[in-house]
Amino acid sequence: MNRILIVGEHDGSRLNPAIAKCVTCARGIPDAEITIAVFAADPTAVAADAATVAGVDRVVTVTHAIHSNALAAAIAPQLAELAAAYTHVFGPSTTFGKDLMPRVAALLDAPQVSDLMAVESATRFRRPIYASNAITTVAAAEGSKIIATVRIASFEAAGVSVAPAPIEAVTVAAEPATHTRFISVSSARSDRPDLQTAAKVVSGGRALASADNFGILFKLADKMGAAVGASRAAVDAGYAANEMQVGQTGKIISPDLYLAFGISGAIQHLTGIKDAKTIVAINKDPEAPIFEVADIGLVGDLFQIVPELDRLLG
Amino acid sequence: MKRILVAIKRVVDYNVRIRVKPDGSGVITDGVKMSINPFDEIALEEALRLKEKGIVEEVLAVSIGTADCQQQLRTALAMGADRAILVQTDAVIEPLDAARIFRALCERETPLLAILGKQAIDDDCSQTGQMLAALWGRPQATFASKVEINGDVARVTREVDAGLETIEVDLPAVITTDLRLNEPRYVKLPDIMKAKKKPLDTLDPGALGVTPVERLKPVKFEPPPVRAKGVMVKDTQELIDALRRKGLA
Ligand SMILES: Cc1cc2nc3c(=O)[nH]c(=O)nc-3n(C[C@H](O)[C@H](O)[C@H](O)COP(=O)(O)OP(=O)(O)OC[C@H]3O[C@@H](n4cnc5c(N)ncnc54)[C@H](O)[C@@H]3O)c2cc1C
Ligand SMILES: Nc1ncnc2c1ncn2[C@@H]1O[C@H](COP(=O)(O)O)[C@@H](O)[C@H]1O
Numbered sequence: 001m002n003r004i005l006i007v008g009e010h011d012g013s014r015l016n017p018a019i020a021k022c023v024t025c026a027r028g029i030p031d032a033e034i035t036i037a038v039f040a041a042d043p044t045a046v047a048a049d050a051a052t053v054a055g056v057d058r059v060v061t062v063t064h065a066i067h068s069n070a071l072a073a074a075i076a077p078q079l080a081e082l083a084a085a086y087t088h089v090f091g092p093s094t095t096f097g098k099d100l101m102p103r104v105a106a107l108l109d110a111p112q113v114s115d116l117m118a119v120e121s122a123t124r125f126r127r128p129i130y131a132s133n134a135i136t137t138v139a140a141a142e143g144s145k146i147i148a149t150v151r152i153a154s155f156e157a158a159g160v161s162v163a164p165a166p167i168e169a170v171t172v173a174a175e176p177a178t179h180t181r182f183i184s185v186s187s188a189r190s191d192r193p194d195l196q197t198a199a200k201v202v203s204g205g206r207a208l209a210s211a212d213n214f215g216i217l218f219k220l221a222d223k224m225g226a227a228v229g230a231s232r233a234a235v236d237a238g239y240a241a242n243e244m245q246v247g248q249t250g251k252i253i254s255p256d257l258y259l260a261f262g263i264s265g266a267i268q269h270l271t272g273i274k275d276a277k278t279i280v281a282i283n284k285d286p287e288a289p290i291f292e293v294a295d296i297g298l299v300g301d302l303f304q305i306v307p308e309l310d311r312l313l314g
Numbered sequence: 315m316k317r318i319l320v321a322i323k324r325v326v327d328y329n330v331r332i333r334v335k336p337d338g339s340g341v342i343t344d345g346v347k348m349s350i351n352p353f354d355e356i357a358l359e360e361a362l363r364l365k366e367k368g369i370v371e372e373v374l375a376v377s378i379g380t381a382d383c384q385q386q387l388r389t390a391l392a393m394g395a396d397r398a399i400l401v402q403t404d405a406v407i408e409p410l411d412a413a414r415i416f417r418a419l420c421e422r423e424t425p426l427l428a429i430l431g432k433q434a435i436d437d438d439c440s441q442t443g444q445m446l447a448a449l450w451g452r453p454q455a456t457f458a459s460k461v462e463i464n465g466d467v468a469r470v471t472r473e474v475d476a477g478l479e480t481i482e483v484d485l486p487a488v489i490t491t492d493l494r495l496n497e498p499r500y501v502k503l504p505d506i507m508k509a510k511k512k513p514l515d516t517l518d519p520g521a522l523g524v525t526p527v528e529r530l531k532p533v534k535f536e537p538p539p540v541r542a543k544g545v546m547v548k549d550t551q552e553l554i555d556a557l558r559r560k561g562l563a
Binding site for chain 1: 535
């Protein structure tokens, strides 16, 4: 029996949709029993959410006031303690999971598989390296504990179960570290779909040339019900917020449709969109490398094409 | 002496197009340009700026790997690091062992900060800094885009999925760098000459009590799947038609 513990990332009230993808990944491990652990100041709502993810056998909750904000230093010792009874400990490849999981792995003296993209057996996995320009298969010794971050773009979300899994409050001896304190988080909260889970993404590059000009992409995105992304060049120039960055060092996404406007297609950007089902590229340079990966390409000026699309989609 | 330890990993330059060896035993690195991992250059730049502000007196650059890593350490010295250590080994060093080596050095050198890259662009693991923080029993501030030191605490802005998060950590601490933390300086020719005289010590991992272990054996390397060739459309109307045929508009 393989016992898999998944850390249930959440925002205080809802389970992050990435967790349902981690569950699908975990279900790929033979003979798996799956538990989601929720660390929160008040885990009630999140645990109830987690209990309905299809394929989850059990939800455990650890309640502590310090968990009102997710801090790796606070969660790690407690998660490591819980992990003693498990063969695998998974987290999502979000900034939360990337921050937390290696800290847990080190406490457990166990190796970590980062960005796990396919399960071949309980100890053999595939993962991307070199900005996804190569895929490697890694194998751990039989019986060794495996920590992993799950590349969420590689898995479909598990469905919702009608019979919720049991929820159990547990106590741990490990006290969360207090040497790390949460101060604040600032984000341009919007009603637009979340970039990481949106079915459609409209994205802009350096060619947009100003933050104001990005407005035309927001307008188009709203018409299409799409999220808005950006290249690193657009973020660095201050045209778009950093959380909009798509790519090797931004978000790795897998929408049904990715529309890239004025993005050249550097390998670091392409890393983030390889799992998109349909890539559309609009670029005035017919030689732009993005056309090599685009399913549909259109050579032209985005400042003409974006308003046209907006109008013709009516 | 107050110091900052900076990690310098030698990696294939980010402009190189990576190719997998035909026999699947690895990626081609022979004759390929090697550089300092871009995130580590940013780590070094941040350390140098903190030194210039008078917050620390010494910047120590550390690399783990083959004798060739001396090249990247010399570049780090030319950029302004005061001293370098090469922990020399031909073994493949997984993040957990790199973290063990850094922990041993942190215990010996007692830095105020250890600054590492948020990820190495070869293995893309994004693990070493966090593992070091755990083993050293110290705070971590990962994916940093702004660092302020006030006495014995650091206030760090982090790039997270939701936006920008600010945390405060007690020192000493581990910081890992994101791309927007700073723009690394260029190396000037006279500095390359001066760097030749700066101390570069070589150590064996064993001297730090670490015997590298291969916990995750790479059994195969493959190129990524290629996407099917796409179509070009003439104008916006054709684009919309193509999207409608796929049920996407
Ligand atoms: C370690 C590292 C990590 C990185 N991580 C990322 C990452 O996560 N994400 C990322 O995106 N980048 C990343 N980069 C940066 C990447 O290498 C590129 O620099 C960046 O993606 C370029 O952005 P861009 O395509 O918007 O700009 P450019 O390369 O400048 O391309 C602009 C494009 O717009 C076109 N254009 C100009 N005007 C118009 C117009 N009016 N209409 C239509 N087209 C027009 C041009 O033909 C050109 O192709 C990283 C780099 C490094 C070194
Ligand atoms: N062999 C190494 N030598 C020097 N620094 C390293 C080494 N391995 C990892 N690091 C540091 O750890 C960071 C993250 O690496 P990784 O966990 O492999 O993605 C790198 O950016 C470096 O700062």
